[in-house]
Amino acid sequence: MKKFLVILFATLLALPASLATAAPLLVAAASDLAYCIDELAAAFRKETPGAEVKVSTGASGNFFAQIRNGAPFHVFLSADMMYPTQLAKAGAADGATLRPYAVGRIVLWTTDSRFDVNQGLALLRDPRVTRIAIGNPDTAPYGRAAKAVLVRDKLWEAVQPRLVIGENIAQAAQFVQTGNAQLGIVSLATVRSPKMAGVGRYYLISDTGVPPIEQGAIVTAVGMKEPLAGRFVRFLGSPAARAILERQGFGLPAVSND
Template sequence: MKKILFLMLVLAMPLAQAGTLLVAAASDLVYCIDELGAAFRRQTPGADVKVSTGASGNFFAQIKRGAPFDVFLSADMDYPRQLAQEGAADLATLKPYAIGRLAVWTLDPRFDLARGMRAFADPRLVRVAIANPDVAPYGRAARAALIHHGAWEALQGKLAIGENVAQAAQFVQTGNAQLGIVSLATVLSPRLKGVGRYYLVPEEGIAPIEQGAVVTAHGKGNPLAARFVQFLQTKAARDILQRSGFGLPRGPAGGGA
C-alpha cells in the first residue's frame, strides 16, 4: 500500500526539469496529437513534446533498429508487443489508449454511401484508397473489411495504396481516389469535419483496432515517457481522443497526468 501511495505522489509531482520527449505516433493521431501534447504540457510544466507521425509498421522497424523515440503510439497492440519481446520496449508499460474505427469516405457526389459497403460494386469506381496493409494496421483492417464483404478481389487493380492512413485520406482529398477507407478520426477531425460524406464500416468480421502505447528501451531513461503513457489514461486525454472519433478501451480514467 505504501509503495502505491508513493507512486501516486511521484506521478502527481511536477518535474523540476522536465526536458524533451520524443514520440512516434500512428498517422491516425495526426489531427489530435498536438492537442494531446498541449494537454500533457499543461500538466507537466517544462515538458517539450516532439512528435513524428507515420505508419506504425515503419516506426516498428525504426525503433527496432535503435531510433531514439521515447514513446511509441501504435495503431495496434501487436507492434509494441513485438518490440517488447525483442527488448526494444518495456512490456510493463504497454497500455491500450484508444479503439480505432474505419470509415468509407468520399468527396464524389456520384457515390451513394447509403448503400454501405455495396458502394464498392459501383461500375464507375476507378480508384479506392487504403493504407498499406503491410505496415499500417488501418490498412490491414480495411483489407479485412473488404474481404469480409466480398469486395477485395474485384478491387484488385483499383487500389491506391497510401503509406499510412493519412496519405490514403490525401488521395481522396486530391481526387486521386473516389472512395477511401480511412480512420473515423480523420473524417471527424476539425480540418475535415463536414467535408464530403462518410459511412461507418460495421465492426463485424474485422478485429477491433485496439491501439497501444509503450515506453521504448530508449525511453526508459526518460521519466517523461512513463508519465506520458500514464497521461493517456486520464480523463483529459480520453476526452480529446473521444472527441476526435476514437473509442476508448475499458477501464476507468485517471484524474492526473
C-alpha cells in the same frame, strides 16, 4: 576560501546549462493521431509544467522497424497492439508499460458527389468506381483493417486492381481529398477532425466479424531512461486525454487502475 569560490562559480555556470539542454520527449505517433496529437501534447504539458514534447507521425509499421533498429523515440503510439507487443518481445520496449489508449473505427469516405456512401461497401461494386484508397495493409493497421472488411464482404479480389495504396491512413485520406481516389476506407478520426469536418460524406463501416482496431502505447527501451515517457503513457488514460480522443472519433478502452 578561494577554492570554495572557484567551485561555487563552476557550479553556478553548470546549472543553467543543464536546465537549458534538457532533452524533449520524443513521441512516434500513428498517423491516425495526426489531427489530435498536438492537442494531447498540449494537455500533457499543461499537467506537466516544463515538459517539451516533440511528435513525429507516420505508419505504425515504419516506426516499428525504426525503433527496433534503435531510433531514439521515447514513446511509441501505435495504431494497433501488435507492433508494440513485438517491440517488447524483442527487448526494444518495456512490456510493463504497454497499454491500450484508443479503439479506432473505419469509414467509407468520398468527396465525389456522384457516389452515395450510404450504400456501404456494396458501392465498391459500382463500375464507375475506379480508384479506391486504403492504407498499406503490410505496414498500416488501418490498412489491415480495410483489407479485413473487404475480405469479410468478399470484395478483396474484385477491388485489388483499383486500389490506391497510401503509406499510412493519412496519405490514403489525402488521396480522396485531392481527387486522386474516388473513395477511401479511412479512419473515423480523420473525417471528424477539425480540418476535415464537413468535407465529403462518410459511412461508418461495421466491425462485425473483424478484429477491433485496439491501439497501444508503450515506452521504448530508449525511453526507459526518460521519466516523462512513462508519465506520458499513463496520461493517455486520464480523463483529459480520453475526452480529446473520444471527441476526435476514437472509441475508448476500459479505464486502467494503474
